Amino acid sequence: MQIKAKIIGVGHALGEDVLTNSDLEKMVETNDEWIVERTGIRERRIAKADTYTSDLAYRASREALEDAGLSPMDLDLIIVATVTPDFLTPAVSCIVQAKLGADRAAAYDINQACTGLVGGLTMAQQFIENGKYRHILVVGADALSKVTDYKDRKTCILFGDGAGAVVVSRNEDPDDDSRIVAAKIGAVGSLGHNLTLPFLRMDEEEKAKRVSKDLHSLWMDGSEVFKFAVRIMAEAVKETLADVGMTVDDIDLLIPHQANTRIIDGAVKRIKINPDKVFVNLPKYGNMSAASIGVALKEAIDEGRVKRGDTIVLVGFGGGLTWGCTILKW
Numbered sequence: 001m002q003i004k005a006k007i008i009g010v011g012h013a014l015g016e017d018v019l020t021n022s023d024l025e026k027m028v029e030t031n032d033e034w035i036v037e038r039t040g041i042r043e044r045r046i047a048k049a050d051t052y053t054s055d056l057a058y059r060a061s062r063e064a065l066e067d068a069g070l071s072p073m074d075l076d077l078i079i080v081a082t083v084t085p086d087f088l089t090p091a092v093s094c095i096v097q098a099k100l101g102a103d104r105a106a107a108y109d110i111n112q113a114c115t116g117l118v119g120g121l122t123m124a125q126q127f128i129e130n131g132k133y134r135h136i137l138v139v140g141a142d143a144l145s146k147v148t149d150y151k152d153r154k155t156c157i158l159f160g161d162g163a164g165a166v167v168v169s170r171n172e173d174p175d176d177d178s179r180i181v182a183a184k185i186g187a188v189g190s191l192g193h194n195l196t197l198p199f200l201r202m203d204e205e206e207k208a209k210r211v212s213k214d215l216h217s218l219w220m221d222g223s224e225v226f227k228f229a230v231r232i233m234a235e236a237v238k239e240t241l242a243d244v245g246m247t248v249d250d251i252d253l254l255i256p257h258q259a260n261t262r263i264i265d266g267a268v269k270r271i272k273i274n275p276d277k278v279f280v281n282l283p284k285y286g287n288m289s290a291a292s293i294g295v296a297l298k299e300a301i302d303e304g305r306v307k308r309g310d311t312i313v314l315v316g317f318g319g320g321l322t323w324g325c326t327i328l329k330w
């Protein structure tokens with residue numbers, strides 16, 4: 001019998017402080033009207049100075065394990081998707097493993113930027129379906145405020161901090177059809193230069209792009225990423241549905257990466273899905289990178305928008321540039 005991989009628990013965490021558009025008006029030359037019209041964002045959650053990505057990831061993980069009814073020792077593997085790790089080594093996943101006391105679990109981080117949670121789910125599906133593991137924790141966590149150039153009005157209005165976590169487990173119940181139906185990921189490395197966050201590569205070209213000349217900050221060509229995002233999210237959804245013989249009409253809820261309401265609207269038009277079936281919480285949080293989709297999934301569940309038997313589609317894009325789509329039967 002085919003082993004199915006199923007999400008059995010979801011958790012989330014948010015930065016403690018609120019950064020509003022009017023706060024940003026005091027920091028850079030911008031205004032609430034421009035930000036709302038061009039991005040849809042009204043406020044973001046910012047981690048305190050001593051709260052790091054691993055702290056957000058840990059909080060979300062605890063909530064997901066509780067939701068799943070599992071103990072940390074049940075976990076076989078922890079995957080954390082992040083581009084803002086506390087350290088390059090140890091990995092955030094290893095810090096989370098230690099804090100949880102998940103001593104049996106292997107742990108590693110992945111870097112697919114905002115696509116990360118979808119990338120982690122793709123791996124978890126493989127490890128579960130091939131029989132290797134029974135319980136996997138997948139976390140998307142980022143504290144982008146720590147790498148945001150608050151002198152650059154083109155980027156600082158966009159980002160917030162958070163974490164979303166899911167527990168993916170083996171479903172051997174023939175009467176329970178809940179599962180990850182399909183997962184597809186991809187990359188267009190030739191467009192990677194449009195969104196950069198240097199680590200070792202501190203060259204003059206990268207320095208010149210940044211308003212504050214701080215190489216520990218993220219830089220982005222917003223309009224290039226925007227074009228990519230609208231196109232790739234639509235293609236990813238259509239192709240992943242087609243792979244398993246499904247159509248847009250089969251979708252009960254679409255949860256896109258929360259980066260910009262205009263990006264979401266553009267993709268929704270191309271996908272030709274009813275906007276009522278699309279979940280958006282971006283105005284409250286801004287773009288939380290790898291955390292966005294997990295936090296949105298958790299809120300959608302809490303709001304009663306995810307019901308047993310529903311088809312839920314997660315779709316993301318991000319630095320790399322990368323993209324990914326997951327179809328879930330809930």
Ligand code: UT7
Pocket residue numbers: 029030031034035038039114153154155157220221222223224225226229259260263287289317318319
């Ligand atoms: O998760 C993946 C990461 N990235 C993204 O998803 C971001 C994708 N891109 C975007 O969301 C949009 O491109 C932005 C919101 C970043 C920018 O919106 P846009 O409509 O592409 O604006 P633009 O960059 O073309 O700028 C238009 C004008 C410019 O002025 P000029 O040159 O026409 O005089 C900007 O300088 O708006 C100006 N501008 C601002 N004005 C007020 C840029 N940022 C601001 C600002 N406040 N914060």
